[in-house]
Amino acid sequence: IDASYGFELETFEFINILQVHGFPRVIGVLTHLDSFKENKQLRKVKKTMKHRFWAELYDGAKLFYLSGLQYGRYHRLEIQNLARFIAVQKAPILSWRQSHPYILALRWEDQTDPTLAETAPRRVDLY
Numbered sequence: 001i002d003a004s005y006g007f008e009l010e011t012f013e014f015i016n017i018l019q020v021h022g023f024p025r026v027i028g029v030l031t032h033l034d035s036f037k038e039n040k041q042l043r044k045v046k047k048t049m050k051h052r053f054w055a056e057l058y059d060g061a062k063l064f065y066l067s068g069l070q071y072g073r074y075h076r077l078e079i080q081n082l083a084r085f086i087a088v089q090k091a092p093i094l095s096w097r098q099s100h101p102y103i104l105a106l107r108w109e110d111q112t113d114p115t116l117a118e119t120a121p122r123r124v125d126l127y
Contacts, residue, residue: 001028003045003065004035007052015056022100025089027062028053029082034068 001011018026030049036042050063064082066074105126112122 001030001049001053002032003030003049004032006049012056026057027064027082027086028057029064029066031066032068033065 001007015026030046033042033046036045046065053063054061062085064078064085066078066082068074103126107127109125109127110122111125112120
């Protein structure tokens with residue numbers, strides 16, 4: 001999430017897709033924090049973004065802060081902390097997915113080669 005700009009519509013659409021699939025694991029990452037010159041403004045933005053993120057997901061959802069690029073890369077310790085957090089995560093039990101073995105599609109298209117026989121397996125795209 002670009003902290004200098006805030007939440008975008010695409011972010012909320014992606015969160016909605018995650019909600020439909022039962023929230024396997026969600027980690028937020030705030031970037032472009034180096035665009036804030038004053039520390040007070042930075043703390044205020046972090047706090048408001050964190051609370052908005054929690055309102056969309058759940059209270060206590062993890063949000064990482066990447067302060068900015070230095071020589072074209074993020075700071076090594078920030079990336080190391082993020083990687084360590086991801087590495088020690090335990091796989092969640094997706095009981096919601098197991099109890100909902102269906103999919104809702106608005107439309108479908110048959111992508112099967114028309115030259116194949118009628119009894120051939122079909123290739124269908126769902127949207």
